[in-house]
Amino acid sequence: MIRFFLFLPFLFFFEVQSQTLNFSKYVDTLCSNYFMGRGYVNDGHLKTANFLEEKFKEINLEPLNKDRFTQDFNINVNTFPNSVELKLDGKSLIPGRDFMISPQSRGLEGSFNVIKVDLNNWSSILKNNKVNNQCIISLNISKILDIDTISMYKELRNLLNKSFPILWISSEKLQWSVADYLSNHPMIKIASKSVNYDFTTVQLNIEQKFQKSLKTQNVLGMVSGRKKKSIIISAHYDHLGMMGQVKFPGANDNASGVSLLLNLASYYSINPHKYNIIFICFGAEEAGLKGSKYFTEHPLLDLKKVSFLINLDIVGTGEEGIAIVNALEEKKAAKKIGKINTRSNYFNKIKIRGQSPNSDHYWFSHYQVPSIFIYTMGGIQAYHDPLDKSETLPLNKIEDLYHLIIDFISGF
Numbered sequence: 001m002i003r004f005f006l007f008l009p010f011l012f013f014f015e016v017q018s019q020t021l022n023f024s025k026y027v028d029t030l031c032s033n034y035f036m037g038r039g040y041v042n043d044g045h046l047k048t049a050n051f052l053e054e055k056f057k058e059i060n061l062e063p064l065n066k067d068r069f070t071q072d073f074n075i076n077v078n079t080f081p082n083s084v085e086l087k088l089d090g091k092s093l094i095p096g097r098d099f100m101i102s103p104q105s106r107g108l109e110g111s112f113n114v115i116k117v118d119l120n121n122w123s124s125i126l127k128n129n130k131v132n133n134q135c136i137i138s139l140n141i142s143k144i145l146d147i148d149t150i151s152m153y154k155e156l157r158n159l160l161n162k163s164f165p166i167l168w169i170s171s172e173k174l175q176w177s178v179a180d181y182l183s184n185h186p187m188i189k190i191a192s193k194s195v196n197y198d199f200t201t202v203q204l205n206i207e208q209k210f211q212k213s214l215k216t217q218n219v220l221g222m223v224s225g226r227k228k229k230s231i232i233i234s235a236h237y238d239h240l241g242m243m244g245q246v247k248f249p250g251a252n253d254n255a256s257g258v259s260l261l262l263n264l265a266s267y268y269s270i271n272p273h274k275y276n277i278i279f280i281c282f283g284a285e286e287a288g289l290k291g292s293k294y295f296t297e298h299p300l301l302d303l304k305k306v307s308f309l310i311n312l313d314i315v316g317t318g319e320e321g322i323a324i325v326n327a328l329e330e331k332k333a334a335k336k337i338g339k340i341n342t343r344s345n346y347f348n349k350i351k352i353r354g355q356s357p358n359s360d361h362y363w364f365s366h367y368q369v370p371s372i373f374i375y376t377m378g379g380i381q382a383y384h385d386p387l388d389k390s391e392t393l394p395l396n397k398i399e400d401l402y403h404l405i406i407d408f409i410s411g412f
């Protein structure tokens with residue numbers, strides 16, 4: 001009993017030094033309407049960066065860019081700020097569910113006759129001069145099963161899209177992305193389950209705006225250590241934004257990673273490491289890894305003194321474990337993570353992967369900074385669609401990943 005009371009002040013001390021973990025609150029906030037899908041409609045990206053800067057200040061991070069928490073850079077980006085409407089024979093389809101506008105599409109308004117083509121008839125139909133500017137070409141691959149034929153159709157689609165607007169009807173999952181270029185004509189992808197293929201007319205109202213050299217930003221902060229070396233934890237904050245009125249909340253991709261990063265920032269703010277721990281929320285990842293590319297080309301610290309980078313992108317599930325991209329290049333680190341996981345039983349599986357330019361770690365490994373990218377596996381499959389929302393994201397393993405990362409960094 002006496003021994004227990006002797007320990008009480010220490011327990012109290014420990015209590016004061018610990019933080020309240022909060023994963024879902026950050027995810028909910030970042031997915032709320034105010035941030036507009038964290039894209040380039042109604043300044044979603046800028047509002048998110050401002051929010052993160054305020055959080056970094058609250059957490060007591062130090063700025064990395066002199067006295068600033070942001071690093072500006074410019075991107076080209078195609079956007080759909082207003083109407084995105086499609087009617088087939090007068091019947092409205094629901095954007096985001098029944099169809100997606102390809103992100104590089106030009107806007108278009110009007111009524112069009114549908115010209116249905118396939119691999120066999122397309123050249124004769126186009127030669128016979130039946131096509132004018134009130135026509136839209138339609139290709140239907142919903143019944144085609146073999147990969148070779150589908151890829152031939154895709155080639156034809158891309159060829160025809162240089163001269164005509166295209167409807168592309170397919171049973172493939174509808175996904176959206178961000179384009180930094182503009183095509184000559186729109187391409188509209190339609191879910192085959194949403195249509196009968198007997199329609200003959202199309203009404204379109206697509207408003208589109210290409211934003212050239214738009215200013216966007218990375219958000220960066222630091223907890224200083226005693227030594228000159230640094231460890232970077234990164235997570236991109238941007239997502240796809242809006243396609244007309246359709247919002248892409250991006251809960252798993254990547255509000256989850258940003259939430260984990262903010263919780264880790266709070267931890268290291270209270271429990272500094274001997275190395276500098278640097279936190280970077282990259283912008284414009286979805287537009288082609290633009291923020292991390294800019295940072296590595298204009299680094300705010302000596303990249304040679306970065307001992308390691310952990311990039312977090314899509315970490316809201318985990319029923320089937322985690323994957324580590326670049327693990328084959330960083331064998332020692334991957335082995336260490338495996339050992340920690342076996343000891344503490346955080347995840348039932350760790351999948352080892354090689355290099356891939358699929359998230360922001362890529363540019364760091366390109367410049368010889370030891371880097372890995374961690375994502376979680378299993379659970380909800382929503383990805384780059386309106387269903388990637390906070391209400392259904394489990395976040396049931398994110399605390400395990402938080403502890404795994406802290407255990408791993410403690411070994412440096």
Ligand SMILES: [Zn+2]
Binds near residue numbers: 236253254285313314
């Ligand atoms: Zn992502």
